[in-house]
Amino acid sequence: MPENNNMKNTFYLLIGGLLVLAACSGKNPIEKKKEELSQLRTQYKEVKDKIVALEKELSEIDSTYDDGAERNASLVSSIPVKPARFVHTIEVRGTVASRTNVSMSAEMGGTVEEIKVREGDYVREGDVMIRLNTSLVANQIKEVKTAIELAKVVYERQKNLWEQNIGTEIQYLQAKNNYETLESRLGQLNAQYGKMVIKAPFNGIVDEVSTKEGQMAAPGYPLIRVVNPGDGYITADISEAYVGQLKKGDSVKIYVPSLDKEYGSTITAVGQSIKLANRTFMLEAKLPAAAKDLKPNMLVVLHLADYVNENAISVPTRIVLEDLKGHYVYLAQKRDDDYIAQKRYVNLGKSDRNTTEIVSGLQEGDVVIDRGSMLVAQGALIKIQ
Structure with a gap:
């Protein structure tokens, strides 16, 4: 009978092992190893507890056993x-932004006549960077200026005659209207001429020139990008679950994965409204002076303290x-x-x-x-x- 029981036990153990193997067969090797490690730890703890209990019993009945146990400590x-x-802390993904990161386009259509800068050039506010073909507008301005000279002479003579009660009022008003209309037309042409020239809106660096001389420039089509690296900041969207836990002046650590660098900074602004699209609010942090290598649109990870004890x-x-x-x-x-x-x-x-x-x-x-x-x-x- 004992032999039969041993055979049965052995059979059940084999069946149990096959079932475990079958259950694990559909799992990846990492999960299988994790499960095996967890099971071994459980078994180890059970065995260890039994060993400790036996050691305690032996130490109570055998005064010499402590010496042996001490060696096994x-x-x-x-x-x-x-x-x-x-x-x-919480980790939030953010990006590097710049308040002076501008992509500029032409307000008037025309052919790109001259590009005066290249990528990497430093420009000052007001510097001409791109000039479109202005010959048509320039000719119109010249014609209007000539017409204005004549209209002004006619207007001044009609005015003098009118003041001497010579001539009719309608002649005087017509001359005045013609002169003022041409002046207004000249102002419009000068404005158009100005729109054919793209100037730097602020001091910065030319980051991208996306056109070539001879190409047509259409209104709204990006031609050049100017960036001021010294006006950067960090921006991130924070879940509304953290409303009230972050405030202006709090410390923040900024980790840049692409550079594997970490910088210390502070929160400079916390949004006061929740965005309906993603239930978040805006947070801004100062870009550290030491973070000279950071570029606009780079990905960063913010470590924000939401609980302190x-x-x-x-x-x-x-x-x-x-x-x-x-x-x-x-x-x-x-x-x-x-x-x-x-x-x-x-x-x-x-x-x-x-x-x-x-x-x-x-x-x-x-x-x-x-x-x-x-x-x-x-x-x-x-x-x-």
């Missing part, structure tokens, strides 16, 4: 618990473990001349990067096990490095 490191500043109890996240009862850490508890691992259940607050806030369960003066916390069990003998 787990080597760990420890951290004293003390209040410290805890900051929880000046006297928080916190521990490395890696030492916070969990079982069916909840989260816990191991303390290094003094026992006679030795130290043992003492399980302590805790309530967690927020976690930031590699640190977790402990709301309750720990107090100042406690000593938590750091390195080696995964290798101990409740009551296990430990040796602090």
